[in-house]
Amino acid sequence: MTDKVWRIGVAGLGTVGTGLLKFIAERPDFAPAGGRVAVSGVSARSRSRPRPVDISNLAWFDDPVALANSPDVDLFVELIGGSDGPAKAAVEAALRAGKPVVTANKALIAEHGAELAATAEETGAHLLFEAAVMGGTPAVKMLREAMVGDEIKSVAGILNGTCNYILTEMEATGRSFADVLAEAQRLGYAEADPTMDVGGFDAAHKISILAALAFGCAPNFAAAEIEGIEQVDLLDIRMAKDLGYRIKLVASADRSEDGVLVRVHPSLAPLNHPLAQAGGALNALFIEGTRIGRIFLQGPGAGSGPTAAAVAADIADVMANARRPVFQGPAKALAPFTPVDPAKSMGRAYLRFLVKDEPGVIAAVSETLAEAGVSIESFLQKPVENADGVPIVLTTHAVAESVLKAAIDRIAGLPAVIDRPRLLRIARI
Amino acid sequence: MTDKVWRIGVAGLGTVGTGLLKFIAERPDFAPAGGRVAVSGVSARSRSRPRPVDISNLAWFDDPVALANSPDVDLFVELIGGSDGPAKAAVEAALRAGKPVVTANKALIAEHGAELAATAEETGAHLLFEAAVMGGTPAVKMLREAMVGDEIKSVAGILNGTCNYILTEMEATGRSFADVLAEAQRLGYAEADPTMDVGGFDAAHKISILAALAFGCAPNFAAAEIEGIEQVDLLDIRMAKDLGYRIKLVASADRSEDGVLVRVHPSLAPLNHPLAQAGGALNALFIEGTRIGRIFLQGPGAGSGPTAAAVAADIADVMANARRPVFQGPAKALAPFTPVDPAKSMGRAYLRFLVKDEPGVIAAVSETLAEAGVSIESFLQKPVENADGVPIVLTTHAVAESVLKAAIDRIAGLPAVIDRPRLLRIARI
Numbered sequence: 001m002t003d004k005v006w007r008i009g010v011a012g013l014g015t016v017g018t019g020l021l022k023f024i025a026e027r028p029d030f031a032p033a034g035g036r037v038a039v040s041g042v043s044a045r046s047r048s049r050p051r052p053v054d055i056s057n058l059a060w061f062d063d064p065v066a067l068a069n070s071p072d073v074d075l076f077v078e079l080i081g082g083s084d085g086p087a088k089a090a091v092e093a094a095l096r097a098g099k100p101v102v103t104a105n106k107a108l109i110a111e112h113g114a115e116l117a118a119t120a121e122e123t124g125a126h127l128l129f130e131a132a133v134m135g136g137t138p139a140v141k142m143l144r145e146a147m148v149g150d151e152i153k154s155v156a157g158i159l160n161g162t163c164n165y166i167l168t169e170m171e172a173t174g175r176s177f178a179d180v181l182a183e184a185q186r187l188g189y190a191e192a193d194p195t196m197d198v199g200g201f202d203a204a205h206k207i208s209i210l211a212a213l214a215f216g217c218a219p220n221f222a223a224a225e226i227e228g229i230e231q232v233d234l235l236d237i238r239m240a241k242d243l244g245y246r247i248k249l250v251a252s253a254d255r256s257e258d259g260v261l262v263r264v265h266p267s268l269a270p271l272n273h274p275l276a277q278a279g280g281a282l283n284a285l286f287i288e289g290t291r292i293g294r295i296f297l298q299g300p301g302a303g304s305g306p307t308a309a310a311v312a313a314d315i316a317d318v319m320a321n322a323r324r325p326v327f328q329g330p331a332k333a334l335a336p337f338t339p340v341d342p343a344k345s346m347g348r349a350y351l352r353f354l355v356k357d358e359p360g361v362i363a364a365v366s367e368t369l370a371e372a373g374v375s376i377e378s379f380l381q382k383p384v385e386n387a388d389g390v391p392i393v394l395t396t397h398a399v400a401e402s403v404l405k406a407a408i409d410r411i412a413g414l415p416a417v418i419d420r421p422r423l424l425r426i427a428r429i
Numbered sequence: 430m431t432d433k434v435w436r437i438g439v440a441g442l443g444t445v446g447t448g449l450l451k452f453i454a455e456r457p458d459f460a461p462a463g464g465r466v467a468v469s470g471v472s473a474r475s476r477s478r479p480r481p482v483d484i485s486n487l488a489w490f491d492d493p494v495a496l497a498n499s500p501d502v503d504l505f506v507e508l509i510g511g512s513d514g515p516a517k518a519a520v521e522a523a524l525r526a527g528k529p530v531v532t533a534n535k536a537l538i539a540e541h542g543a544e545l546a547a548t549a550e551e552t553g554a555h556l557l558f559e560a561a562v563m564g565g566t567p568a569v570k571m572l573r574e575a576m577v578g579d580e581i582k583s584v585a586g587i588l589n590g591t592c593n594y595i596l597t598e599m600e601a602t603g604r605s606f607a608d609v610l611a612e613a614q615r616l617g618y619a620e621a622d623p624t625m626d627v628g629g630f631d632a633a634h635k636i637s638i639l640a641a642l643a644f645g646c647a648p649n650f651a652a653a654e655i656e657g658i659e660q661v662d663l664l665d666i667r668m669a670k671d672l673g674y675r676i677k678l679v680a681s682a683d684r685s686e687d688g689v690l691v692r693v694h695p696s697l698a699p700l701n702h703p704l705a706q707a708g709g710a711l712n713a714l715f716i717e718g719t720r721i722g723r724i725f726l727q728g729p730g731a732g733s734g735p736t737a738a739a740v741a742a743d744i745a746d747v748m749a750n751a752r753r754p755v756f757q758g759p760a761k762a763l764a765p766f767t768p769v770d771p772a773k774s775m776g777r778a779y780l781r782f783l784v785k786d787e788p789g790v791i792a793a794v795s796e797t798l799a800e801a802g803v804s805i806e807s808f809l810q811k812p813v814e815n816a817d818g819v820p821i822v823l824t825t826h827a828v829a830e831s832v833l834k835a836a837i838d839r840i841a842g843l844p845a846v847i848d849r850p851r852l853l854r855i856a857r858i
Contacts (some may be wrong), residue, residue, distance in 0.1 A: 023578065023720070032757045035767070096800035145749075146559070146567035148461055149452065149741025274703065291452070291734035292565035298703075298725040305720035312578025318575075322751035322829035323495055328461045424743075 006319060007072055011064035011090055012079030013051060016104055016131070017044070019308030020077065021053045037218035042360040043067040043090075058193040064090035068099065075318055077098045077311060083107035091116060091127075092098040098099035102314040104131035104307055107196075110205035114218035114306065114334055116370050127326045133206045134159065136281040136306025137299030138313070143213035143287065144328070150289035151213040156429050157285030158278055159206040161301040161318055162190050162197040163229050163249040167266075168279045171237050171246070189281070199228035199263040202252040211253035211262050212289070212315035216328040223339035236273035236352055236422060237304065239393040240268050243378055246276040246348070250427045259338030261345055267427040268350050268395075274298070275429055286429060344404040347375070348426035351396070352413060354389040354418040361416040367393060368414065372407035374399050389418045396399060430726055435748060436469035436501055440493035440519055441508030445533055445560070446473070448737030449506065450482045460745040469819060472496040472519075489800075493519035497528065501552060504529045504747055512536035520545060527552040532745040533560035533736055536625075539822060540636035543647035543763055546755035556755045557743035562635040563588065563712045565735025566728030567742070572642035572716065573757070579718035581643040585681035585858050586714030587707055588635040590730040591619050591626035592658050592678040596695075599706045600666050600675070606659065628657035629693040632680040640682035640691050643716070644766055645757040652768035653691040661695050664813060665781055665851060668822040669697050672807055674779070675705040679856045688767030690774055696856040697779050697824075701760060703727070715858060747806070772831040776808070777855035782824065783818040783847040790845040794821060797843065800834030803828050817848045 008024065010017050021039055028036045041059035042067075061067035068076045075092035078101060080087040087105055094101045096119060103109070109116070109129045120127040130140045145153070156163050162184065169180045181198065184190035192258040197204045204224040229249050240247050245268035253262045269276040274296055278284035281300030288294050296318040300306045327334055355361045362381065369376060375397040384391055396404070408421050430577060437453065439446055450468055457465045470488035472495075474615045490496035492665040497505045497519040504521035509516040516534055523530045525548060532538070538545070538558045549556040559569045572581070579642065587593050598609045610627065613619035625631045641648040658678050669676050674697035682691045699703040703725055707713035712730030717723050756763055782791045792811065798805060804826040813820055825833070839849050 030577060033751075034575075034751050034759070099684075135723055136579070136718075138571055140577050141570065145568050146742050147736035147738075148459060150565070158507075183628065269646065274706075277703075289565075289738070291738045293729045293732075293735060295728035300722045304720075304723060309576070309578035309718070309720045313575050316577045317751070318755045320751040322746070322749040324462050324749045330463070334614055338755055375674070421484075421758045 003128045004035040005048065006035055006037045006073045006315070008037055008077055008315070009041045009067045009070060009073035010039055010077045010079065011043040011067055012081065013055070014079065014351055015040060015304040015309045016311065017079045018051050018053045019304035021313050023308050023312055025053070027033045031313060031319045033316065033320045035319050039317060040072045041067050041070055058262060067098060068094035068293070073099065075102065075315065077104040077372055078105055079252070081105055081107070086381070089221035092119060095119040095123060095125045095127060098125050100318040102128050102311055102318065104129070104311060106132040106202065106209060107206040110219050110221040113209065113212065113327070114331055114336070115425050116415040118333035120326055121331045126318045128276045128317055129209070130292045131307045131310035132216060133209055135232045135300055136309045137283055137297060137301065138310070139210060139285050139297060140213065142297065143210055147287065147289060147292070150326070152287060152289050153254065153259045155207070155210050155214050155253040155285060156250060156427065158248055158275060158283055159285070159301065160188040160197055160203040160249055160284060161281035162194070163203070164278070164385040165189055165281045166198070167229060167232065167247060167249065170234060174234065176234055177232060189341040198230055200226045200249065203249060203264045206388060207251035207253055207262055207264060211260055211337065211399065214253060214326050215255050215260055217337035218327065218334040219262065220262070220339065223262065223336070225342050226264045227266065229266050233422070235391060236424060239352060239380060239382070239391065240326060240350060241271070242382065242395065243395060244271055245426070246271055247424065248275055248427070250275065252374045252428070254428070258344070259340045261340040261342060263342065265425050267425045268425045270429060271396050272379035273429060275427065283367055285309040293350060343400070346398045347401065347428060348398050349396045350393065351402055351408070354391055356416045357390045364414055364416060368410050369407055372410060374407045421428060433464040435466045435744070436503045437466055437501060437744065438470045438496045438504070439505055439506045439508065440472040440496055441466055441506065441510065442471060442473040442484070442584065444733035445736040446508045446760050447482045448733035449740050450484070450534065452737050454482070456613070459618065459741060460748045462749045463747065464541055464731060465747050465816065466744060469501045470496050470499055475818055492856055494522045499525060504531065504744065510536070512540040517541060521548060524552060524556060525576035526553045527554050527827060529555035529747040531557050531740055532580060533558070533740060534632065535561040535634040535638060539637040539648050539650040542638065542641065542756070543760055544567060544766070546760035546763070549755055550760045555747045557746055558638070559743045560736045560739035563714065564730045565576035565738045565856040566730065567739070567804065568639060568714050568726060571726065572639055576716065576718060576721070578610055578831065579720045579755070579840040581684070581716060581718050583683040583717045584639050584714060585638070585679060585856065587624055587704060587712055588680045588714070588730065589632040589678055590710035590712060591623070592632070593707070594618055594710045596658060596661065596676060599663060604662065605663055606661060612668055613715050621689065627659055629655045629678065632678060632693045636680035636682055636691055636693060639717060640766065641756050643682060644684050644689055646689065646766035647756065647763040649691070649765035649768065653693065654771050656695065658670055658695050660802050662851070663694045663854065664820060668781060668809060668811070668820065669779060670700070671809055671811065672822065672824060673700055674701055674855070676853065677704055677856070679704065681857070683857070684855040685769060688769045690769040690771065692771065694854050696854045698856045698858060704856065716763070717857055772829070773829045776830065776857060777827050778825045778833055779822065779855060780837070781820055781822045781823055781851040783820055785845045785847060786819045787845060791821065793843055793845060797839050798836055801839060802832050803836045
């Protein structure tokens with residue numbers, strides 16, 4: 001309960017930055033702890049670009065580092081993006097000056113989180129990043145603060161709204177990945193260079209952050225196993241549905257005695273499962289703890305309103321001045337988690353083969369799988385129009401990834417198999 | 430980051446209290462902010478009752494107020510329960526002494542929250558109550574801290590696991606309310622006196638707390654409109670399902686220009702809706718904000734493990750020492766929300782009539798509804814074995830509650846109608 005005015009510097013004026021400016025102008029006294037918030041300076045790539053808010057009466061900085069260092073800035077908000085470059089330089093400058101930092105930058109935290117946390121804890125500055133994961137849906141606060149009375153075993157969810165939108169549209173309209181991506185780009189749902197999203201890297205940044213918070217480690221983005229949705233075929237969406245599944249880009253982090261396995265994969269979720277039912281741009285997350293059991297959280301993963309609201313909540317947290325480490329323990333004591341060799345991980349799989357329409361093919365495929373030690377759970381062969389050859393899909397019982405890949409190699413070598421089999425994981429959810 | 434040892438006094442040693450003692454014994458250094466936790470004293474009704482943890486080496490207090498006042502207690506945990514009596518006296522004593530309090534007591538916070546918050550804020554003591562709502566699922570933290578950058582329009586959900594278990598079992602097994610309740614009592618899922626749960630009062634306590642946090646008011650339990658599940662008939666569960674709905678005890682709080690409407694009702698949720706799919710003892714909550722949109726949260730609402738984990742997370746929050754008001758603004762400035770007259774509230778409804786099997790009855794019922802201004806959405810008449818008369822069920826379009834009740838009165842007076850029509854709301858979710 002104070003009358004202090006917090007002077008905020010905002011670097012990055014895209015949809016989130018302008019959304020934040022609008023919110024602060026409307027509700028400068030939003031923080032329950034008291035005090036007021038006023039934007040004292042801004043920085044962005046272009047000063048003159050048209051924006052939905054007037055910035056002409058705010059101090060302008062060409063260089064975000066200068067904004068972070070400005071004596072008129074008490075709290076620095078970084079919405080530039082990118083793991084390195086000006087975003088990192090500006091955040092470092094603010095933290096070194098002992099100024100609290102609020103950021104929505106998942107790449108920065110996933111790749112340099114431990115190092116930044118060490119700086120923050122040295123100077124006593126807050127470093128908060130709720131908006132980096134699931135936009136306005138408070139996954140970070142939940143893992144960082146609400147689950148500390150538990151031991152988390154796994155987190156798994158849908159963390160990239162663009163991919164979820166594309167997969168939902170592919171199924172609903174029967175259009176190809178390329179067609180739906182092009183439309184998403186026209187509508188502004190996907191970037192001109194969509195690699196970060198559709199390649200799975202954005203989801204991998206996010207799950208790396210959640211894994212660090214869940215398991216008390218430093219983020220270890222380099223250890224994440226990443227596969228995007230570029231290769232997801234309409235045929236697989238349809239065949240999976242016939243088997244009772246929907247294909248989603250699932251990001252997961254599982255802890256075992258061997259270490260932590262962080263993965264992003266297009267994965268099959270049972271149609272009646274909440275992850276399968278989270279459509280469009282929704283994000284969704286399961287958290288499984290030893291004591292609490294399973295918690296499910298779902299909400300909008302992006303957008304100006306939700307993400308700006310998450311940034312505002314972080315600003316209020318800075319004003320409440322809780323003294324917590326940035327992750328789940330002092331930064332100097334955090335080690336990156338030990339990655340588990342994915343080849344050793346066990347899981348169920350979906351396989352699709354394109355085979356020549358001739359006798360004995362099913363027998364050859366199933367014998368090869370049996371010899372390799374892969375046990376079949378369900379099997380579907382269905383004629384498809386305009387396809388070269390006949391697709392066979394099957395799901396397996398749990399099998400080690402290395403065994404599965406060896407079996408696929410052997411099947412790929414069978415004379416009746418037309419191209420390399422397609423492998424998708426069945427989500428462990 | 431400190432070596433401080435926090436000496437905890439725990440009053441109330443039921444499943445949650447003993448779960449907490451076990452957790453603290455296993456992980457005294459669980460708080461990420463550093464410091465250790467040690468239980469220094471306990472209080473309960475019976476000292477000698479068998480418990481899953483050994484309390485013989487802990488200081489015993491017959492009187493929880495004496496425990497709260499003990500110089501060996503830095504933080505007081507209240508798990509006694511009840512809105513008044515020893516729980517209230519002990520919490521007041523601790524707060525007056527400036528000691529932080531963590532409680533799982535929904536009745537206490539819902540009925541005396543504003544007064545206790547004022548005491549807490551006068552002496553600078555924390556008052557935290559995550560475990561009071563949804564057990565280990567952090568609904569309180571979410572509304573209290575993560576949504577402050579938004580304006581909440583409504584919260585609605587399933588907040589009582591006992592009722593949800595009973596309704597789920599009734600549907601699954603075709604047994605009556607009384608049968609399933611008796612079984613739940615045998616299994617320990619329901620209290621010997623089940624009124625708080627099945628009468629809707631527990632859910633009303635919880636939604637009153639969430640409404641206060643969502644809308645920046647003092648809790649106003651007295652204004653809650655409450656109906657339990659005692660009158661839910663198997664016949665309604667079946668007929669609702671035929672119409673595409675499942676009956677759930679839904680607690681909701683909606684803000685409009687006129688004020689806030691807080692209600693607990695058995696309500697129909699569409700079968701494919703997440704609230705309808707939250708079965709057994711699960712709790713589930715929708716939060717709808719102007720900026721963030723809709724967030725959905727689901728998890729275990731009770732149980733020793735989850736609830737003790739929520740208490741532990743609150744203890745860690747006290748240790749992190751955030752300076753926030755107890756609710757969403759200084760306690761002295763909080764007013765109870767203005768209740769909306771439920772008679773004016775608009776909503777869709779489900780009606781069930783038992784009528785004599787004779788010509789002209791459907792016409793009489795539908796004409797009466799039309800004259801009263803109630804518009805029918807769907808209509809179902811289905812013969813039922815062993816029933817006196819024929820049940821007719823229908824759903825209405827949105828209608829003011831007062832109009833609906835007047836129509837029901839008129840229908841009840843028709844000669845062909847056997848007993849008073851049954852009214853259930855269709856959830857606005």
